[in-house]
Amino acid sequence: MEAAGSLTSHCCFCSMQCGMTLVRSDPKAEINGPAGYTVKPSPDFPVATGRLCQKGLNALDHARHPSRILHPFRRTEGSAGDPAAAQGPKEWERASWEEALTDIAGRIRAIQGRAGKDAVAVYGGGSLTNEVCYLMGKFTRVALQSRYIDYNGRYCMSSAAAASNRAFGLDRGMTFPLSEIPKAKYIIIAGANVAECQPTLVPYLMEAKKNGAILVTTDPRNTMTSKMADLHVRLQPGFDSVFVNGLLNVLIREKLYDARFVAERTTGLGEVEEAVRPFTPERVEELTGVLEAVTRTIARGFAKAETGIVLTARGLEQQVNGVENTLNYINLCLLTGKIGRAGCGYGAVTGQANGQGGREHGQKADQLPGYRSIEDPAARRHVAGVWGIEPDELPGKGVSAYEMIQKIDEGEIRALIVLGSNPVVSSPNSRFVERALAKLELLVVVDLFETETASRAHWLLPGSSFLEGEGTLTNLEGRVFHRPRAFSPPGESLPDYEILCRLAEKLGRGEYFRYPSIEAVFAELCRASAGGPADYSGLTYDRLIRAKGVHWPCPAPEHPGTPMLFTGRFAHADGRARLFGITPKLPAEPADAEYPYVLTTGRLPNHYLSGVQTRRTEALLKKAPVPVAEVHPRLAAAVGLGVGSRIRLTSRRDSLVFEVKVTEGIHPRTIFVPFHWGGELCINRLTNDKLDPVSSMPEFKICAVKAEKA
Incomplete structure (x- = not known):
């Protein structure tokens, strides 16, 4: 709601979800549109310390971009007698919402009539509100009655989530609020570049350093984060668990671990002792090049520090051994007793805007709202009761995001609805993804733009931007907060939740999707989550607005929320955390004589995910118009790269050419390329699609390549 010429919102990008104020710089600007408004940091949201990064300061630009889709569009098909018809869809043709939803519903019914309910799938996103995430799961299981739903968070947080569930019995990105970071005396940041990916988290780290904290980073590159270390x-x-086993070896051999905490609050010490015995600091130096003295210094420093925090992110998680890598860093917290108390804890730095809430309420293939298992009979009874259906009407669990694409290729899934994601760019081995999507009888994409995925769709429907959809999100520390609607959707675009509800009506299941407002959706979500691990049942819009966010679990209106987890017990039935002995394994595709280098991918500070929004933001695109491959001088010399040279990278899947940056700040046998572009600049055409056996996370961070001068 507008007050004194300004509006409030939250940034649509990373998991910090910084507060922003939209100030009307032009008195003649329309109240219902972002033109004429500028962005300033909101001083009263308690997370981002009154700051915004460059993406946040430019967050309005994509919402008012001239290429935004404002009406439903369908692809015109060639006629039966047209020889060109075999070449596939033709041009876009504008249609009404009535035409769009009627045609889509009719096609879905026809496909399911021939091939079964599971022939239609839904692919969601980690930047959608909790309410839309919740409705995506309900729509799939109640309106479509299909088992197949997953989302792009499978590519982001799934390994950390699986590890937290195994170790603690509960997954919340951070076990502590951000306000605890300045109290930590020793901080390890592993595989995370927060200075560039979550810049407004940096003040917490700098305050900790000001208070005397030691900061350690592990990464194949020298980053803006490592410069603070x-x-x-x-x-x-690929050597993450080797290195951590060296740290644990020192803790155990020198008896630096917290014996009382381990005995009273954990199980599995013997398993860890056995696993780490061979990984002396000397052996770790032989395997990784990390000096023996460095391993000892870090292990001793973390163990002896009064307080300590470990933060991990995609660098060690996006591997086929990502769950085990994460478990090993959790071992470090548990063995030293640094969890559940002030200045201590483990945190997975969530990547996407609502990566946490996106997996809590039903977008994951195996989960129901409240982070319940869809295979748990009690959970099925509870959620079915809230939805007004019988428990046996709920389908079983589906498969992960990439496995859904494989099922499309195999012909089992014949129709796909995509909302808030761009899998053609974000998936590994993306040439395969393109070929698979071409086999669909129906592809429906809800988005703001004609993305690389939408360009292959039969129907493109105009959704709402972050400025136009009221709802709640859950940030990296588990804080649930309310984001108001600033503007009405432009043109004929609709709020995302309304599109789902209208389509459910056309499918004959409308009685389960009639809500007077988005707030009513949230109220139902809270009832559905009641009693589950991610219990929101004590939350309301009014409370979230007044409190500026509440940490879950919050099981009752009078409950204060839970900023600090595991203060007295862990979430396993016996109250104890689990330690896991990790035996390091090879990556799915180690470097060899033919493909001697390791390609790894990641983000840039001025882009986000597949670049759909930031590549349409002039100020951000200007800083990084194309991806640039970072290589070490030794590699550059080996392949003959000079000033102005370009490099050809070839994996077992594809070959691409990139501009080059030669830098000492990268491991000599590693090549880094950012992943924010599509087409011939899409690095995921090269990446490996092998999956972690537990989390189904693809191995984005390790891909064997050969390098040549282009």
Whole structure:
């Protein structure tokens, strides 16, 4: 709601979800549109310390971009007698919402009539509100009655989530609020570049350093984050658990672990002792190049520090051994007793805007709202009761995001609805993804733009931007907060939740999707989550607005929320955390004589995910118009790269050419390329699609390549 010429919202990008104020710089600007408004940091949201990064300061630009889709569009098909018809869809043709939803519903019914309910799938996103995430799961299971739903968070947080569930019995990105970071005396940041990906988290780290904290980073590159560190470990991708086993070896051999905490609050110490015995600091140096003294220094420093925090992110998680890598860093917190108390804890730095809430309420293939298992009979009874259906009407669990694409290729899934995601760019081995999507009888994309995925759709429907959809989100520390609607959707675009409800009506299941407002959806979500691990049942819009966010679990209106997890017990039935002995394994595709280098991918500070929004933001695109491959001088010399040279990278799947940056700040056998572009600049055409056996996370961070001068 507008007050004194300004509006409030939250940034649509990373998991910090910084507060923003939209100030009307032009008195003649329309109240219902972002033109004429500028962005300033909101001083009263308690997370981002009154700051915004460059993406947040430019967050309005994509919402008012001239290429935005404002009406439903369908692809015109060639006629039966047209020889060109075999070549597939033709041009876009504008249609009404009535035409769009009627045609889509009719096609879905026809496909399901021939091939079964599971022939239609839904692919969601980690930047959608909790309410839309919740409705995506309900729509799939109640309106479509299909088992197949997953989302792009499978590519982001799934390994950390699986590890937290195994170790703690509960997954919440951070076990502590951000306000605890300045109290930590030793901080390890592994595989995370927060200075560039979550810049407004940096003030917490700097305050900790001001208070005397030691900061250690591990990454194959020297990053803006590593420049803040007291000690940087430049580790080649794939050696994460080798290095951590060295740290644990020191803790156990020198009896630096917290014996009382381990005995009273954990199980599995013997398993860890056995696993780490061979990984002496000397052996770790032989395997990784990390000096023996460095391993000892970090292990001793973290163990002896009064307080300590470990933060991990995609660098060690986006591997086929990502769950085990994460479990090993959790071992470090548990063995030293640094969890559940002030200045201590483990945190997975969530990547997407609502990566946490996106997986809590039903977008994951195996989960129901409240982070319940869809295979748990009690959970099925509870959620079915809230939805007004019988428990046996709920389908079983589906498969992960990439496995859904494989099922499209195999012909089992014949129709796909995509909302809030761009899998053609974000998936590994993306040439395969393109070929698979071409086999669909129906592809429906809800988006703001004609993305690389939408360009292959039969129907493109105009959704709402972050400025136009009221709802709640859950940030990286588990804080649930309310984001108001600033503007009405432009043109004929609709709020995302309304599109789902209208389509459910056309499918004959409308009685389960009639809500007077988005707030009513949230109220139902809270009832559905009641009693589950992610219990929101004590929350309301009014409370979230007044409190500026509440940490879950919050099981009752009078409950204060839970900023700090595991203060007295863990979420397993016996109250104890689990330690896991990790035996390091090879990546799915190790470098060899033919493909001697390791390609790894990641973000840039001025882009986000597949670049759909930031590549349409002039100020951000100007800073990084194309991806640039970072290589070490030794590699550059080996392949003959000079000033102005370009490099050809070839994997077992594809070959692409990139501009080059030669830098000492990268591991000599590692090549880094950012992933924010499509087409011939899409690095995911090269990446490996092998999956972690537990989390189904693809191995984005390790891909064997050969390099040549282009």
